[in-house]
Amino acid sequence: MTGHHTLGETEQAIQRRLGDVPIRHEAMMAVSNIYRAATAIRQHVEGSVLRRADLTWTAFVVLWVVWIWEEMETRHVAEEAGISKGTLTGVVRTLEGRGLLERHQHATDGRLVLLRLTAEGETLMCDLFPAFNAEESFVAAPLSTEESASLARSLRAIVEHLEADGDDRRQSLLAGSPPPPRRSGRRPRL
Amino acid sequence: MTGHHTLGETEQAIQRRLGDVPIRHEAMMAVSNIYRAATAIRQHVEGSVLRRADLTWTAFVVLWVVWIWEEMETRHVAEEAGISKGTLTGVVRTLEGRGLLERHQHATDGRLVLLRLTAEGETLMCDLFPAFNAEESFVAAPLSTEESASLARSLRAIVEHLEADGDDRRQSLLAGSPPPPRRSGRRPRL
DNA sequence: CAGGGATCGTACGGATTCAAACGAGCGCCG
Protein backbone atom coordinates (compact mmCIF):
# COMPACT_ATOMS: atom_id res chain seq x y z
CA MET A 1 0.00 0.00 0.00
CA THR A 2 2.95 2.22 0.60
CA GLY A 3 5.49 3.76 -1.62
CA HIS A 4 5.04 3.15 -5.28
CA HIS A 5 1.28 3.06 -5.75
CA THR A 6 -1.33 5.01 -3.90
CA LEU A 7 -4.47 3.41 -2.63
CA GLY A 8 -6.48 5.13 -5.30
CA GLU A 9 -4.26 3.82 -8.07
CA THR A 10 -4.52 0.33 -6.65
CA GLU A 11 -8.30 0.60 -6.52
CA GLN A 12 -8.35 1.75 -10.12
CA ALA A 13 -6.10 -1.10 -11.24
CA ILE A 14 -8.33 -3.60 -9.48
CA GLN A 15 -11.41 -2.11 -11.10
CA ARG A 16 -9.76 -2.19 -14.51
CA ARG A 17 -8.84 -5.82 -14.04
CA LEU A 18 -12.03 -7.03 -12.41
CA GLY A 19 -14.56 -4.60 -13.75
CA ASP A 20 -16.81 -7.31 -15.07
CA VAL A 21 -16.34 -9.78 -12.24
CA PRO A 22 -18.69 -9.31 -9.31
CA ILE A 23 -16.58 -8.77 -6.20
CA ARG A 24 -17.29 -8.11 -2.56
CA HIS A 25 -15.19 -5.07 -2.08
CA GLU A 26 -15.65 -4.40 1.63
CA ALA A 27 -14.82 -8.02 2.46
CA MET A 28 -11.76 -7.90 0.23
CA MET A 29 -10.49 -4.69 1.77
CA ALA A 30 -11.19 -5.88 5.29
CA VAL A 31 -9.36 -9.17 4.81
CA SER A 32 -6.40 -7.72 2.95
CA ASN A 33 -6.01 -5.00 5.55
CA ILE A 34 -6.09 -7.52 8.37
CA TYR A 35 -3.20 -9.35 6.82
CA ARG A 36 -1.33 -6.20 5.94
CA ALA A 37 -1.72 -4.80 9.44
CA ALA A 38 -0.62 -8.06 11.01
CA THR A 39 2.54 -8.09 8.90
CA ALA A 40 3.32 -4.45 9.61
CA ILE A 41 2.81 -4.89 13.33
CA ARG A 42 4.90 -8.02 13.49
CA GLN A 43 7.71 -6.35 11.63
CA HIS A 44 7.60 -3.26 13.79
CA VAL A 45 7.70 -5.21 17.03
CA GLU A 46 10.33 -7.67 15.83
CA GLY A 47 12.45 -4.76 14.65
CA SER A 48 12.28 -2.88 17.92
CA VAL A 49 11.50 -4.67 21.18
CA LEU A 50 12.15 -8.26 20.19
CA ARG A 51 15.30 -7.46 18.30
CA ARG A 52 17.25 -6.70 21.46
CA ALA A 53 16.32 -10.08 22.93
CA ASP A 54 16.90 -11.83 19.57
CA LEU A 55 13.43 -13.35 19.65
CA THR A 56 11.03 -13.89 16.79
CA TRP A 57 7.37 -13.00 17.17
CA THR A 58 6.44 -16.65 17.45
CA ALA A 59 9.06 -17.36 20.08
CA PHE A 60 7.79 -14.42 22.11
CA VAL A 61 4.18 -15.53 21.85
CA VAL A 62 5.13 -18.99 23.06
CA LEU A 63 7.00 -17.54 26.02
CA TRP A 64 4.07 -15.25 26.74
CA VAL A 65 1.52 -18.06 26.77
CA VAL A 66 3.63 -20.25 29.03
CA TRP A 67 4.34 -17.27 31.27
CA ILE A 68 0.67 -16.42 31.69
CA TRP A 69 -0.38 -19.97 32.49
CA GLU A 70 2.71 -20.80 34.59
CA GLU A 71 2.74 -24.34 33.22
CA MET A 72 0.98 -25.76 30.20
CA GLU A 73 0.76 -28.85 28.00
CA THR A 74 2.35 -28.40 24.61
CA ARG A 75 -0.78 -28.99 22.55
CA HIS A 76 -2.55 -26.17 24.40
CA VAL A 77 0.43 -23.89 23.97
CA ALA A 78 0.40 -24.54 20.24
CA GLU A 79 -3.30 -23.80 20.05
CA GLU A 80 -3.09 -20.59 22.05
CA ALA A 81 -0.04 -19.44 20.11
CA GLY A 82 -1.73 -20.21 16.80
CA ILE A 83 0.96 -22.52 15.45
CA SER A 84 1.03 -26.23 14.63
CA LYS A 85 2.38 -28.70 17.14
CA GLY A 86 5.24 -29.56 14.81
CA THR A 87 6.30 -25.94 14.72
CA LEU A 88 6.09 -25.72 18.48
CA THR A 89 8.54 -28.59 18.83
CA GLY A 90 11.16 -26.62 16.94
CA VAL A 91 10.50 -23.35 18.75
CA VAL A 92 10.68 -25.08 22.12
CA ARG A 93 13.94 -26.71 21.14
CA THR A 94 15.40 -23.29 20.37
CA LEU A 95 14.10 -21.68 23.56
CA GLU A 96 15.17 -24.61 25.68
CA GLY A 97 18.65 -24.40 24.20
CA ARG A 98 18.77 -20.76 25.26
CA GLY A 99 17.79 -21.64 28.79
CA LEU A 100 14.47 -19.77 28.74
CA LEU A 101 12.11 -22.74 28.84
CA GLU A 102 11.97 -26.16 30.47
CA ARG A 103 10.24 -29.36 29.45
CA HIS A 104 8.73 -31.64 32.07
CA GLN A 105 6.93 -34.95 32.05
CA HIS A 106 3.32 -35.18 33.06
CA ALA A 107 2.83 -37.01 36.35
CA THR A 108 0.38 -39.66 35.15
CA ASP A 109 0.17 -39.44 31.34
CA GLY A 110 3.45 -40.40 29.70
CA ARG A 111 2.49 -38.86 26.37
CA LEU A 112 2.17 -35.31 27.64
CA VAL A 113 4.94 -32.74 27.91
CA LEU A 114 4.59 -29.71 30.16
CA LEU A 115 6.30 -26.41 29.51
CA ARG A 116 7.46 -23.91 32.11
CA LEU A 117 9.72 -20.86 32.11
CA THR A 118 13.12 -21.01 33.74
CA ALA A 119 14.11 -18.30 36.20
CA GLU A 120 16.00 -16.65 33.38
CA GLY A 121 12.95 -16.81 31.16
CA GLU A 122 10.84 -15.32 33.91
CA THR A 123 13.26 -12.43 34.30
CA LEU A 124 13.30 -11.85 30.56
CA MET A 125 9.52 -11.67 30.34
CA CYS A 126 9.27 -9.27 33.25
CA ASP A 127 11.66 -6.98 31.40
CA LEU A 128 10.27 -7.56 27.95
CA PHE A 129 6.53 -7.48 28.36
CA PRO A 130 6.14 -3.84 29.41
CA ALA A 131 8.21 -2.81 26.41
CA PHE A 132 6.13 -5.10 24.20
CA ASN A 133 2.88 -3.62 25.46
CA ALA A 134 4.27 -0.12 24.94
CA GLU A 135 4.67 -0.97 21.25
CA GLU A 136 1.14 -2.33 21.15
CA SER A 137 0.02 1.04 22.45
CA PHE A 138 2.13 2.80 19.85
CA VAL A 139 0.59 0.67 17.13
CA ALA A 140 -2.94 1.46 18.29
CA ALA A 141 -2.16 5.13 18.82
CA PRO A 142 -4.19 6.43 15.86
CA LEU A 143 -7.33 4.82 17.29
CA SER A 144 -9.37 5.98 20.23
CA THR A 145 -9.97 3.60 23.10
CA GLU A 146 -13.46 2.91 21.82
CA GLU A 147 -12.22 2.37 18.27
CA SER A 148 -9.62 -0.09 19.53
CA ALA A 149 -12.27 -1.96 21.46
CA SER A 150 -14.57 -2.00 18.45
CA LEU A 151 -11.73 -3.25 16.26
CA ALA A 152 -10.99 -6.04 18.72
CA ARG A 153 -14.70 -6.98 18.83
CA SER A 154 -15.02 -7.22 15.06
CA LEU A 155 -11.89 -9.32 14.80
CA ARG A 156 -13.03 -11.59 17.57
CA ALA A 157 -16.29 -12.13 15.72
CA ILE A 158 -14.35 -13.22 12.65
CA VAL A 159 -12.11 -15.56 14.63
CA GLU A 160 -15.03 -17.17 16.43
CA HIS A 161 -16.93 -17.48 13.17
CA LEU A 162 -14.02 -19.31 11.56
CA GLU A 163 -13.52 -21.55 14.57
CA ALA A 164 -17.20 -22.43 14.64
CA ASP A 165 -17.99 -22.80 10.94
CA GLY A 166 -14.64 -23.00 9.17
CA ASP A 167 -14.32 -26.76 9.25
CA ASP A 168 -17.74 -27.36 7.76
CA ARG A 169 -17.11 -24.75 5.11
CA ARG A 170 -13.80 -26.29 4.08
CA GLN A 171 -15.32 -29.75 4.01
CA SER A 172 -18.17 -28.72 1.77
CA LEU A 173 -15.80 -26.81 -0.50
CA LEU A 174 -13.50 -29.78 -0.92
CA ALA A 175 -16.24 -32.40 -0.96
CA GLY A 176 -16.41 -32.60 -4.74
CA SER A 177 -12.69 -33.11 -5.24
CA PRO A 178 -10.57 -34.10 -2.28
CA PRO A 179 -7.35 -32.15 -2.65
CA PRO A 180 -4.12 -33.80 -3.67
CA PRO A 181 -1.57 -34.18 -0.90
CA ARG A 182 0.67 -31.22 -0.40
CA ARG A 183 3.91 -31.08 -2.32
CA SER A 184 5.75 -30.92 0.99
CA GLY A 185 5.27 -33.11 4.04
CA ARG A 186 6.74 -36.39 5.13
CA ARG A 187 6.67 -39.19 2.59
CA PRO A 188 5.27 -42.63 3.44
CA ARG A 189 7.93 -45.17 4.19
CA LEU A 190 8.36 -47.25 1.05
CA MET B 1 -8.58 -18.59 22.26
CA THR B 2 -10.51 -21.68 21.35
CA GLY B 3 -10.83 -25.02 22.94
CA HIS B 4 -9.12 -25.36 26.23
CA HIS B 5 -9.48 -21.95 27.85
CA THR B 6 -12.32 -19.52 27.56
CA LEU B 7 -11.72 -15.85 26.97
CA GLY B 8 -12.76 -15.11 30.51
CA GLU B 9 -10.28 -17.58 31.95
CA THR B 10 -7.54 -16.10 29.82
CA GLU B 11 -8.41 -12.61 31.01
CA GLN B 12 -8.29 -13.79 34.61
CA ALA B 13 -4.93 -15.47 34.10
CA ILE B 14 -3.52 -12.30 32.58
CA GLN B 15 -4.86 -10.23 35.47
CA ARG B 16 -3.40 -12.65 37.98
CA ARG B 17 -0.04 -12.47 36.28
CA LEU B 18 0.06 -8.77 35.53
CA GLY B 19 -2.17 -7.37 38.21
CA ASP B 20 0.43 -4.92 39.41
CA VAL B 21 1.86 -3.99 36.03
CA PRO B 22 0.07 -1.16 34.25
CA ILE B 23 -1.10 -2.44 30.88
CA ARG B 24 -3.01 -1.00 27.96
CA HIS B 25 -5.66 -3.60 27.62
CA GLU B 26 -7.56 -2.37 24.59
CA ALA B 27 -4.34 -2.02 22.63
CA MET B 28 -3.23 -5.48 23.69
CA MET B 29 -6.52 -7.07 22.72
CA ALA B 30 -6.67 -5.20 19.42
CA VAL B 31 -3.16 -6.21 18.41
CA SER B 32 -3.44 -9.82 19.50
CA ASN B 33 -6.77 -10.18 17.73
CA ILE B 34 -5.36 -8.74 14.53
CA TYR B 35 -2.69 -11.39 14.51
CA ARG B 36 -5.04 -14.14 15.54
CA ALA B 37 -7.54 -13.21 12.84
CA ALA B 38 -4.83 -13.02 10.19
CA THR B 39 -3.61 -16.50 11.08
CA ALA B 40 -7.10 -17.96 11.14
CA ILE B 41 -7.99 -16.39 7.80
CA ARG B 42 -4.80 -17.53 6.15
CA GLN B 43 -5.29 -21.06 7.37
CA HIS B 44 -8.90 -21.16 6.25
CA VAL B 45 -8.11 -19.92 2.76
CA GLU B 46 -5.03 -22.07 2.35
CA GLY B 47 -7.01 -25.08 3.49
CA SER B 48 -9.86 -24.51 1.07
CA VAL B 49 -9.38 -22.50 -2.10
CA LEU B 50 -5.60 -22.46 -2.38
CA ARG B 51 -5.25 -26.10 -1.49
CA ARG B 52 -6.68 -27.27 -4.78
CA ALA B 53 -4.16 -25.17 -6.70
CA ASP B 54 -1.36 -26.18 -4.32
CA LEU B 55 -0.50 -22.55 -3.65
CA THR B 56 0.57 -20.95 -0.39
CA TRP B 57 -0.95 -17.66 0.70
CA THR B 58 2.24 -15.83 -0.21
CA ALA B 59 2.43 -17.40 -3.64
CA PHE B 60 -1.17 -16.41 -4.30
CA VAL B 61 -0.62 -12.83 -3.17
CA VAL B 62 2.38 -12.54 -5.47
CA LEU B 63 0.36 -13.85 -8.39
CA TRP B 64 -2.49 -11.50 -7.50
CA VAL B 65 -0.26 -8.42 -7.41
CA VAL B 66 1.37 -9.23 -10.72
CA TRP B 67 -2.03 -10.02 -12.20
CA ILE B 68 -3.54 -6.71 -11.15
CA TRP B 69 -0.66 -4.65 -12.46
CA GLU B 70 -0.08 -6.75 -15.61
CA GLU B 71 3.69 -6.27 -15.27
CA MET B 72 5.71 -5.10 -12.32
CA GLU B 73 9.25 -4.72 -11.07
CA THR B 74 10.20 -7.22 -8.41
CA ARG B 75 10.92 -4.71 -5.65
CA HIS B 76 7.42 -3.26 -6.00
CA VAL B 77 5.90 -6.72 -6.03
CA ALA B 78 7.71 -7.53 -2.80
CA GLU B 79 6.52 -4.31 -1.22
CA GLU B 80 2.89 -4.77 -2.26
CA ALA B 81 2.94 -8.42 -1.21
CA GLY B 82 4.45 -7.55 2.15
CA ILE B 83 7.48 -9.84 1.86
CA SER B 84 11.21 -9.19 1.61
CA LYS B 85 12.96 -9.19 -1.74
CA GLY B 86 14.92 -12.26 -0.79
CA THR B 87 11.73 -14.15 -0.11
CA LEU B 88 10.27 -13.00 -3.39
CA THR B 89 13.22 -14.47 -5.29
CA GLY B 90 12.40 -17.91 -3.91
CA VAL B 91 8.67 -17.61 -4.49
CA VAL B 92 9.21 -16.45 -8.06
CA ARG B 93 11.57 -19.35 -8.65
CA THR B 94 8.85 -21.75 -7.56
CA LEU B 95 6.11 -20.08 -9.59
CA GLU B 96 8.33 -19.79 -12.64
CA GLY B 97 9.14 -23.48 -12.41
CA ARG B 98 5.42 -24.21 -12.47
CA GLY B 99 4.94 -22.12 -15.56
CA LEU B 100 2.71 -19.52 -13.93
CA LEU B 101 5.07 -16.56 -13.99
CA GLU B 102 7.71 -15.14 -16.32
CA ARG B 103 10.75 -12.99 -15.66
CA HIS B 104 11.78 -10.31 -18.14
CA GLN B 105 14.57 -7.79 -18.39
CA HIS B 106 13.90 -4.10 -18.16
CA ALA B 107 14.42 -2.28 -21.43
CA THR B 108 16.88 0.33 -20.20
CA ASP B 109 17.90 -0.55 -16.63
CA GLY B 110 19.88 -3.76 -16.50
CA ARG B 111 19.37 -4.21 -12.77
CA LEU B 112 15.60 -4.48 -12.90
CA VAL B 113 13.58 -7.63 -13.41
CA LEU B 114 9.96 -7.45 -14.53
CA LEU B 115 7.37 -10.06 -13.64
CA ARG B 116 4.37 -11.06 -15.73
CA LEU B 117 1.89 -13.92 -15.68
CA THR B 118 2.03 -16.60 -18.34
CA ALA B 119 -1.16 -17.54 -20.19
CA GLU B 120 -1.47 -20.47 -17.82
CA GLY B 121 -1.08 -18.19 -14.82
CA GLU B 122 -3.69 -15.86 -16.24
CA THR B 123 -6.15 -18.71 -16.64
CA LEU B 124 -5.46 -19.90 -13.11
CA MET B 125 -6.12 -16.49 -11.59
CA CYS B 126 -9.36 -16.06 -13.54
CA ASP B 127 -10.52 -19.35 -12.06
CA LEU B 128 -9.08 -18.83 -8.62
CA PHE B 129 -9.87 -15.27 -7.74
CA PRO B 130 -13.68 -15.51 -7.62
CA ALA B 131 -13.33 -18.50 -5.29
CA PHE B 132 -10.81 -16.58 -3.20
CA ASN B 133 -13.10 -13.60 -2.89
CA ALA B 134 -15.98 -15.89 -1.97
CA GLU B 135 -13.93 -17.02 1.04
CA GLU B 136 -13.18 -13.42 1.92
CA SER B 137 -16.92 -12.89 1.99
CA PHE B 138 -17.39 -15.98 4.12
CA VAL B 139 -14.76 -14.72 6.53
CA ALA B 140 -16.41 -11.33 6.85
CA ALA B 141 -19.90 -12.82 7.07
CA PRO B 142 -20.48 -12.03 10.77
CA LEU B 143 -19.94 -8.32 10.06
CA SER B 144 -22.31 -5.94 8.37
CA THR B 145 -21.12 -4.03 5.34
CA GLU B 146 -20.61 -0.95 7.45
CA GLU B 147 -18.75 -2.90 10.12
CA SER B 148 -16.45 -4.37 7.49
CA ALA B 149 -15.75 -0.93 6.11
CA SER B 150 -15.10 0.43 9.59
CA LEU B 151 -12.78 -2.47 10.32
CA ALA B 152 -10.86 -1.81 7.11
CA ARG B 153 -10.62 1.88 7.97
CA SER B 154 -9.21 1.26 11.44
CA LEU B 155 -6.67 -1.19 10.10
CA ARG B 156 -5.65 1.17 7.37
CA ALA B 157 -5.06 3.87 9.97
CA ILE B 158 -2.73 1.50 11.83
CA VAL B 159 -0.83 0.54 8.70
CA GLU B 160 -0.38 4.13 7.59
CA HIS B 161 0.66 5.13 11.08
CA LEU B 162 3.36 2.45 11.13
CA GLU B 163 4.55 3.34 7.65
CA ALA B 164 4.77 6.99 8.55
CA ASP B 165 6.20 6.85 12.06
CA GLY B 166 7.49 3.31 12.54
CA ASP B 167 11.03 3.97 11.37
CA ASP B 168 11.53 6.92 13.68
CA ARG B 169 10.05 4.99 16.56
CA ARG B 170 12.34 2.03 16.01
CA GLN B 171 15.35 4.27 15.67
CA SER B 172 14.67 6.09 18.90
CA LEU B 173 14.01 2.81 20.69
CA LEU B 174 17.28 1.30 19.53
CA ALA B 175 19.30 4.49 19.77
CA GLY B 176 20.71 3.70 23.19
CA SER B 177 21.95 0.23 22.27
CA PRO B 178 22.20 -0.70 18.62
CA PRO B 179 21.09 -4.32 18.45
CA PRO B 180 23.55 -7.11 17.77
CA PRO B 181 23.30 -8.62 14.30
CA ARG B 182 20.76 -11.33 13.93
CA ARG B 183 21.80 -14.87 14.59
CA SER B 184 20.85 -15.77 11.02
CA GLY B 185 21.85 -13.99 7.84
CA ARG B 186 24.72 -14.44 5.45
CA ARG B 187 28.16 -14.48 7.02
CA PRO B 188 30.87 -12.09 5.83
CA ARG B 189 33.42 -13.71 3.57
CA LEU B 190 36.46 -14.45 5.68
C1' DC C 1 35.29 9.80 -18.43
C1' DA C 2 36.77 7.94 -14.14
C1' DG C 3 35.24 6.50 -9.80
C1' DG C 4 32.62 6.41 -5.66
C1' DG C 5 28.07 5.96 -3.73
C1' DA C 6 23.38 4.25 -4.24
C1' DT C 7 20.16 0.71 -5.82
C1' DC C 8 18.74 -3.66 -7.60
C1' DG C 9 18.08 -8.66 -7.56
C1' DT C 10 20.28 -12.80 -5.93
C1' DA C 11 23.01 -16.09 -2.89
C1' DC C 12 23.36 -17.69 1.56
C1' DG C 13 22.64 -19.13 6.53
C1' DG C 14 19.67 -20.03 10.06
C1' DA C 15 15.16 -20.34 11.84
C1' DT C 16 10.21 -21.13 11.05
C1' DT C 17 6.35 -23.20 9.03
C1' DC C 18 3.03 -26.81 7.73
C1' DA C 19 1.20 -31.44 6.52
C1' DA C 20 1.87 -35.99 6.90
C1' DA C 21 4.04 -40.04 8.89
C1' DC C 22 5.52 -42.12 12.84
C1' DG C 23 6.18 -44.35 17.43
C1' DA C 24 5.04 -44.35 22.23
C1' DG C 25 1.51 -44.43 25.50
C1' DC C 26 -3.44 -44.53 27.02
C1' DG C 27 -8.05 -46.62 27.51
C1' DC C 28 -12.00 -49.14 26.20
C1' DC C 29 -14.10 -53.50 25.24
C1' DG C 30 -14.44 -58.22 24.56
Added chain:
DNA sequence: CGGCGCTCGTTTGAATCCGTACGATCCCTG
Protein backbone atom coordinates in the same frame (compact mmCIF):
# COMPACT_ATOMS: atom_id res chain seq x y z
C1' DC D 1 -5.50 -59.32 29.67
C1' DG D 2 -4.89 -58.68 24.95
C1' DG D 3 -5.61 -55.92 21.13
C1' DC D 4 -7.46 -52.15 18.66
C1' DG D 5 -8.24 -47.38 18.13
C1' DC D 6 -7.20 -42.94 19.75
C1' DT D 7 -4.20 -39.11 21.31
C1' DC D 8 0.12 -36.96 21.96
C1' DG D 9 4.66 -35.08 20.76
C1' DT D 10 8.36 -35.71 17.50
C1' DT D 11 10.38 -36.40 13.04
C1' DT D 12 10.74 -35.58 8.24
C1' DG D 13 10.55 -33.18 3.71
C1' DA D 14 9.73 -29.27 1.11
C1' DA D 15 8.88 -24.56 1.04
C1' DT D 16 9.00 -19.94 3.20
C1' DC D 17 10.94 -16.15 5.40
C1' DC D 18 14.14 -12.76 6.97
C1' DG D 19 18.43 -10.24 7.32
C1' DT D 20 22.87 -9.80 5.61
C1' DA D 21 26.42 -10.04 2.10
C1' DC D 22 27.46 -9.70 -2.52
C1' DG D 23 28.09 -8.70 -7.52
C1' DA D 24 26.20 -6.07 -11.23
C1' DT D 25 24.50 -1.88 -12.76
C1' DC D 26 23.27 2.92 -12.66
C1' DC D 27 24.05 7.74 -11.63
C1' DC D 28 26.26 11.74 -10.15
C1' DT D 29 30.14 14.57 -9.62
C1' DG D 30 34.64 16.15 -10.37
